[in-house]
Amino acid sequence: MKSRHVGFPNIDAYISTIIIGIKSELAYKLDYVIWLFFQFINVLLMILIWSAIYLGTGVASIRGLSLPEIYIYFFVVYALRGFVLTQLPDVIESDIQSGSIATTYTRPLIYPIQVYMRNAGQDLIGILFITIPLFAIAMAIAHVTPTLTTVVLLIIEILIGYVLANLMGFIIGMTAIKLINISSLESIMWGTVLLLGGGIMPLNMLPQIVQQILYLSPFAIMLYIPATTFLGTVSTGIIMTSIFAGLAWIALLAVIAFITWDRMRKQITSAGG
Amino acid sequence: MVEITLIDSIKYYLINQVYAWKSFFAYRTDSLLWLFYSAFTGIFSFITITVIYNVSSGFPGWSYYQMLILSSTVVMVIDAIEYNVNSVSVIGSMRRGMLDIQMVRPYGLATIMISTQSGAKTLISSFATSLVIFTYAALKLHLSLAYIITFLGIVAIGTYALMMFLLMLTVLSYHLFKRGMFMEGLIGTLSMVGGYPLSIFGTIIMLLFSILVPIGIAVYYPAELMFGKINVVFSLAIILFSLAVAFVSYKLFYVLMRHYTSGGG
Numbered sequence: 001m002k003s004r005h006v007g008f009p010n011i012d013a014y015i016s017t018i019i020i021g022i023k024s025e026l027a028y029k030l031d032y033v034i035w036l037f038f039q040f041i042n043v044l045l046m047i048l049i050w051s052a053i054y055l056g057t058g059v060a061s062i063r064g065l066s067l068p069e070i071y072i073y074f075f076v077v078y079a080l081r082g083f084v085l086t087q088l089p090d091v092i093e094s095d096i097q098s099g100s101i102a103t104t105y106t107r108p109l110i111y112p113i114q115v116y117m118r119n120a121g122q123d124l125i126g127i128l129f130i131t132i133p134l135f136a137i138a139m140a141i142a143h144v145t146p147t148l149t150t151v152v153l154l155i156i157e158i159l160i161g162y163v164l165a166n167l168m169g170f171i172i173g174m175t176a177i178k179l180i181n182i183s184s185l186e187s188i189m190w191g192t193v194l195l196l197g198g199g200i201m202p203l204n205m206l207p208q209i210v211q212q213i214l215y216l217s218p219f220a221i222m223l224y225i226p227a228t229t230f231l232g233t234v235s236t237g238i239i240m241t242s243i244f245a246g247l248a249w250i251a252l253l254a255v256i257a258f259i260t261w262d263r264m265r266k267q268i269t270s271a272g273g
Numbered sequence: 274m275v276e277i278t279l280i281d282s283i284k285y286y287l288i289n290q291v292y293a294w295k296s297f298f299a300y301r302t303d304s305l306l307w308l309f310y311s312a313f314t315g316i317f318s319f320i321t322i323t324v325i326y327n328v329s330s331g332f333p334g335w336s337y338y339q340m341l342i343l344s345s346t347v348v349m350v351i352d353a354i355e356y357n358v359n360s361v362s363v364i365g366s367m368r369r370g371m372l373d374i375q376m377v378r379p380y381g382l383a384t385i386m387i388s389t390q391s392g393a394k395t396l397i398s399s400f401a402t403s404l405v406i407f408t409y410a411a412l413k414l415h416l417s418l419a420y421i422i423t424f425l426g427i428v429a430i431g432t433y434a435l436m437m438f439l440l441m442l443t444v445l446s447y448h449l450f451k452r453g454m455f456m457e458g459l460i461g462t463l464s465m466v467g468g469y470p471l472s473i474f475g476t477i478i479m480l481l482f483s484i485l486v487p488i489g490i491a492v493y494y495p496a497e498l499m500f501g502k503i504n505v506v507f508s509l510a511i512i513l514f515s516l517a518v519a520f521v522s523y524k525l526f527y528v529l530m531r532h533y534t535s536g537g538g
Contacts, residue, residue, distance in 0.1 A: 031454040038458030045465055045474070052473035053325055056333035063328055184306035191310065191317065200321055205328045 013109055014117045021121020036129055043078040043134070047071050063204045069231050070202075072138045076227040077199055079134035082126030083158060084165040084193055084222040088119045089186045092173030096180060101268060112261055115173070116166060123162075138230065146230065153229050153239060160246035161222035165193070167253035168218070174257075177264045198224030204233075218253070221246040282384045289388040308398040315402035318344040318468055332470055339500055340469075341410035346428060347467035347492045348403040351460065352396040354436045360443040360460065361453030363390045367444075368451055368536035382530050383440060383523065416499070424499040427512060431491030434515040437522040438487060444529040451536065463488045490515045 026032060047070070054067040065073065092115055095101040105111055139145070146154070172189055176182045194200055196219040203214055203224045214220045215238055225242045228234035298304050322344050326337040335343070363386055366372045375385050411421055439456070446455050467488040471479040483489035490511055498508040 028452060028454075030450055031452050034450070034454045034458055038462060041458075041462055042465060045462065045478075048474050048478070049469055052332055052469075053329050056331060057329040059329070179300070179302050181300040181303040184303050184310055188306065188310045191313065195317055195320070200317070201324055205324050 017117035018121045021118045025122045025125045046074045072142050073227050075134050075138035077223050079131045082130045083162050086165045086169040088169030089173035093176040096176040157226040164218045174260045174264045197222040216245045218249040286388040312398040312402045314399045338410040338413045343496050344468040345403040345407040350432050350491045351464050352400040356396045357387045360456035364447045364453040367447045370535040373535050427495040430515045434519040435491045437519045441522040441526040467492045
């Protein structure tokens with residue numbers, strides 16, 4: 001299947017795609033409110049679980065993190081989960097399964113960018129209703145105003161994590177062209193990111209050798225590094241290692257994504273409807 | 274009128290399971306990946322508990338192996354329930370009118386829902402890994418077979434009660450929201466809460482998950498009995514309460530189904 005070659009990016013069309021994504025996300029408002037409710041409930045339960053561990057152990061800090069820092073850690077991690085648990089593979093899978101890839105692909109827009117823009121609408125809603133409120137709570141608990149350096153580092157880390165998550169999501173989404181049903185792969189990706197990225201527990205609780213490996217992986221930069229940068233409990237050396245490792249992973253995954261798309265797009269068939 | 278026996282209902286359930294398993298393997302690669310991933314969900318909780326006990330004293334009054342019993346049991350209980358009651362699928366089929374054609378069959382409505390809308394088959398591998406972890410922890414604790422059988426018996430009663438409760442709640446969710454997001458979120462929260470001693474969440478949350486959304490009767494209280502944290506009288510009360518939950522949920526389910534209107538199709 002061939003798409004029309006577009007020489008100059010059609011910015012208006014891409015912006016419209018984002019707006020459609022936002023409208024789709026808010027189509028079932030009650031669903032969204034319920035989802036938000038459980039996000040807040042789960043972060044509170046996670047805090048209660050760790051409170052019991054700290055109080056039961058009777059220590060002021062575990063592996064350098066005090067109980068209030070654990071509270072902040074989980075608020076920041078839950079704030080960032082919306083960024084990294086991308087729905088991009090789901091969007092591509094849905095296009096393939098429903099057959100709408102045929103119409104989507106023939107639009108005068110580059111498909112990978114178009115599909116990203118559709119997902120970006122959902123990301124923006126997540127930022128508005130999850131990331132910002134949870135970050136605000138974290139700041140209120142921490143009683144600190146982050147320094148300019150912290151803010152800059154946080155933005156860089158979050159952006160790297162976001163790009164990595166979307167590149168991974170795109171590569172996994174591309175496999176739908178062959179496999180049709182990729183919900184399992186999506187779940188594997190989510191589970192891996194949460195476990196190895198520090199979404200279930202801070203990575204400094206893991207053995208030293210595992211930590212060192214994870215700092216070089218694409219996962220730590222997604223949740224753990226931004227959360228601990230905000231807390232100020234991670235060394236500059238680890239931050240820089242993770243940032244450079246993240247950039248290297250972006251370069252590698254971008255090449256893989258480009259090659260995958262170049263090969264897979266020739267095999268797109270539309271069979272749904 | 275055709276007389277439907279329990280055997281007929283079981284046959285109907287099993288025939289639907291064969292069909293569901295065949296459908297599941299229609300996408301072979303995806304189904305194998307699902308089984309692989311699902312096996313890891315049991316291991317995730319094992320890793321979490323192990324790390325927690327490696328860096329701290331863990332949860333007050335609960336040893337490492339006791340916590341492994343608790344966390345592996347909750348995974349098995351939720352898997353067993355989700356295998357039979359797939360709330361999102363039930364609500365979806367009600368909304369699209371897909372359930373209507375099934376409802377004309379001469380079986381009980383609960384049987385029809387459990388048989389035709391059963392959940393992800395992948396949960397079987399998650400159940401298997403959790404069973405391995407459970408066995409490992411039980412061996413380390415030198416639990417007698419009598420204790421384990423008693424425990425699993427009470428867990429089975431609690432699981433049945435919780436399953437009926439969630440089936441009723443699924444229909445209620447359809448009436449209230451028409452979509453499955455609430456049930457999806459609730460089951461996720463139950464999986465999280467049930468894997469830890471309810472006492473750590475404070476009295477209000479403990480009562481909430483013991484009475485209002487009774488995950489406690491399926492996992493926490495049976496475990497407390499096995500580890501000698503509650504007496505036999507209290508555990509008998511838990512069994513009676515479980516039976517009451519199952520009965521009331523079953524009755525409410527039929528009341529709610531009387532007011533069911535199809536969402537179209």
